[in-house]
Amino acid sequence: MKNKIFTNVFVVMFIFFGVSSTGMAQEIPLISEVDFSDASREAASSNKRLLFIYKQDNCEECEQFISTLAEKQDNPKYRQFAIYQANTNTGIDVVCPDGLELSDGEFFTAKGIHGKLSLVFHDESGDVVYTHNGIPSETKLVALMEFVRDEQYADSRKFIPNR
Numbered sequence: 001m002k003n004k005i006f007t008n009v010f011v012v013m014f015i016f017f018g019v020s021s022t023g024m025a026q027e028i029p030l031i032s033e034v035d036f037s038d039a040s041r042e043a044a045s046s047n048k049r050l051l052f053i054y055k056q057d058n059c060e061e062c063e064q065f066i067s068t069l070a071e072k073q074d075n076p077k078y079r080q081f082a083i084y085q086a087n088t089n090t091g092i093d094v095v096c097p098d099g100l101e102l103s104d105g106e107f108f109t110a111k112g113i114h115g116k117l118s119l120v121f122h123d124e125s126g127d128v129v130y131t132h133n134g135i136p137s138e139t140k141l142v143a144l145m146e147f148v149r150d151e152q153y154a155d156s157r158k159f160i161p162n163r
Helices: 002-016 036-045 060-071 104-111 138-149
Strands: 033-035 049-055 081-087 093-095 101-103 117-122 128-133
Touching: 033 036, 036 049, 036 081, 036 093, 036 117, 049 060, 049 138, 060 117, 093 104, 101 104, 117 138, 128 138
Parallel strands: 033 093, 049 081
Antiparallel strands: 049 117, 093 101, 117 128
């Protein structure tokens, strides 16, 4: 519980102060407990969507992707998302928007999260709307963000171009 309170305070601080006053992008927060209701509510208050990056520990490609993404957070294409990361090897606790508590394994299985890196996009309610497994190109990442931002997932005929 103490860890959850700290995480929620940290989430609020990150959403409101996402970029430092010197203009340098901050690191993407690494969290061990996820409450999607709280995180989505806090992101929505800043007019942002949620993007959680689940990665394997000690994955150099994953670290490079996250580092590159952190450097771009002040770019308007990326600034529309509150972004967090969690290690899939260390175990995380997940509280779903409906209050259901799941182990990381249960959550990963239910949402199709696998591989060394997964991007999980959430709507303003905290519900998962799209999962992308693998490290995307910058073009693909921007397409994914636009897909979620513009709520194209609501139209089942829409798909994300494979770029």
